[in-house]
Amino acid sequence: MSRIMLGRRQSLLGLTAGLGALSMPFVQTARAAGTPVKLVTSWYAQAEFGGFYQALAKGYYAREGLDVTIEAASPQMNVPQLLAAGRADFITGYDFQLLSAVASGIPLVAVASTFQHDQQGLMTHAGVTDLQQLKDHPILIASSSHATFWPWLRKRFGYAEEQARPYSFNLQPFFFDKTMAVQAYASSELWDAKLKYVPVEFFLFKDLGYPPYGAPMVTTQQMVKTDKNKVNSFVKASLLGWSDYFQDPTPGNALILKANPNMTPEHLTFGYEGLKKANVLLSDDVRTKGLGAMTTARWQATRDFMVNQNLLPADADWKSAFTTEFVDNLRIMPT
Numbered sequence: 001m002s003r004i005m006l007g008r009r010q011s012l013l014g015l016t017a018g019l020g021a022l023s024m025p026f027v028q029t030a031r032a033a034g035t036p037v038k039l040v041t042s043w044y045a046q047a048e049f050g051g052f053y054q055a056l057a058k059g060y061y062a063r064e065g066l067d068v069t070i071e072a073a074s075p076q077m078n079v080p081q082l083l084a085a086g087r088a089d090f091i092t093g094y095d096f097q098l099l100s101a102v103a104s105g106i107p108l109v110a111v112a113s114t115f116q117h118d119q120q121g122l123m124t125h126a127g128v129t130d131l132q133q134l135k136d137h138p139i140l141i142a143s144s145s146h147a148t149f150w151p152w153l154r155k156r157f158g159y160a161e162e163q164a165r166p167y168s169f170n171l172q173p174f175f176f177d178k179t180m181a182v183q184a185y186a187s188s189e190l191w192d193a194k195l196k197y198v199p200v201e202f203f204l205f206k207d208l209g210y211p212p213y214g215a216p217m218v219t220t221q222q223m224v225k226t227d228k229n230k231v232n233s234f235v236k237a238s239l240l241g242w243s244d245y246f247q248d249p250t251p252g253n254a255l256i257l258k259a260n261p262n263m264t265p266e267h268l269t270f271g272y273e274g275l276k277k278a279n280v281l282l283s284d285d286v287r288t289k290g291l292g293a294m295t296t297a298r299w300q301a302t303r304d305f306m307v308n309q310n311l312l313p314a315d316a317d318w319k320s321a322f323t324t325e326f327v328d329n330l331r332i333m334p335t
Contacts, residue, residue, distance in 0.1 A: 034067040037234060040079055040088040044072045045259035047187055047249075047271030048215065049092065051114065053259070054252030055241025064233035072259060080108060083220060090219050090234060094118075095212035095302045096148050096311065103316035107221035110322040112235045112292035114242065115214030116283035117206040119275075120149065123174075123184035126199035131157050131208075140167035140174060140182035149183075149205060151309045156208065171196075186278070187271035194270070204278075211301040213294065214280065216322075224323060235326045239291045243335060246276055286334055292327040 041049045052070055055061050061068040071088075073079045080097060082088045084106050092114065101108050122131065122139070134157065141150050141164040150164060165173070167182060171192050174182045182189060186202055193200045217235060224231055245252050249272050257263055285293040299322050306312035 034062060034065045035230060037061070037066045037068045037089045037230065038071060038087075039068060039090045039092075039234075040071045040073055040082055041092045042073055042079055042094070042215070044074075044262070045070075045256040046263055047253075047256070047268055047275055048119075050249055050252045050256065050272065050275075051242025051245045052092075052238055052252075053241075053255040054245040054249065055237045057251035057255050058241065058244060060237035060240045060244075061234075064237045066230070066233055066237065068234075068237075070259070080106065080218075083108060083218065089223065089230075090217055092215040093218035095216065095299075096306060098216065098218060098321050099303060099306060099312055099316065099318055102318065102321040103313055107320075108218055109221050109224055109320065110213075110216035110218050110294065111224065111231055112217045112239065112327045113213035113215070113294045114217060114238075114292070115275075115280040116286060116293075117278075117280070118210060118212040118214045119185055119187070119204070119206075119278065119280065120210070121184055121186065121202050121204040122153075122181050123189050123193065124181040124201045124203070125178050126201060128181075128201050131203055134163075134181055135159060137163060138165045138177065138180045139163050140165050140180065142167045142169075142183060145183055147311060149210060151311070152210070152305065153205075155309075186274045190274075191267055191270050211298065211305050213298065213302075216294070217292075221320070232326050232329070235292065236330050236332065239327075239330065239332045242281060243291060243332065246281065247335070282334060289324075290327060290331040290333050292330070292332070294322055294324050294327065296324075 039052060041052070045053065056068055056070060079091050080093065080101050083091045093110065098108055098110055124134065128134065139159070143166065146164070153159065154161065171182065171189065174180050175196055175198055184190065184202065190200065190202055217238060219231060241252070253268055253272070256268060257265065281291055283293070285295055285298070296319070299318065303312065303316070303318040307314050
């Protein structure tokens, strides 16, 4: 089964669901005499979380006095609720998810952005040069995506609601039907297509004006108020890990392969090269503010996007969903 980070993250949007059994794979280096910290990622260990594993492998967390455990969520888990319930200290989140939580009165907050843009897109068969060509074509869409990018995509390209077909993260319908498209992540669905020798095209939503950041580091408002040193140390070590990961991913990848027995070295390399090629850590803001940068303007763009798509109340307290104090103070500049 392939993975779409966005679709599966969004499957965790329901913040009233039960926590369920905690059977998450985790990785931890030799016990450090530091402050215990649990990071729960939004999916199984893979390149999209490489910087966190790199920070663990290289001792950056330990150097900051943190004893970090990284746990990987499953599709059934409500990761934001784990955080809200105090069963995680940090999570990798999603902008829409976070703003929806805050609008519902759940006091979560983004303290840094891992990637400067979300990596979600649409995968088509070879020969498609413009998404306008997909009118009347079937498009595999996860149920949760109807509350995120699908209304925007439909309006942008004049698609009919009937074009949306249920996507259960099984690509066999796509491989069978040459007219079909599917929501995708370059590091997962494109990898599956490569394994099947199916030529495809990939259209990244951020190139079409899709505004969210990618995989923000999220904690609670309470943590930000009462333990700024822990937050600052976690963000600093994580960003150093991400900077280091794109220099030499070997240490982090070794931990990823240990944490996820279904991940192959070839798939991991494919995902890593895709992220590196996309310059996921970089933007004009990063070049002036440092890695992990976030701005009010970018968050407002996501807020406006959600309000325009009727996904967020216009009076939602969106500014409380993020703080730039930690990345602004660190100024870890890209190398």
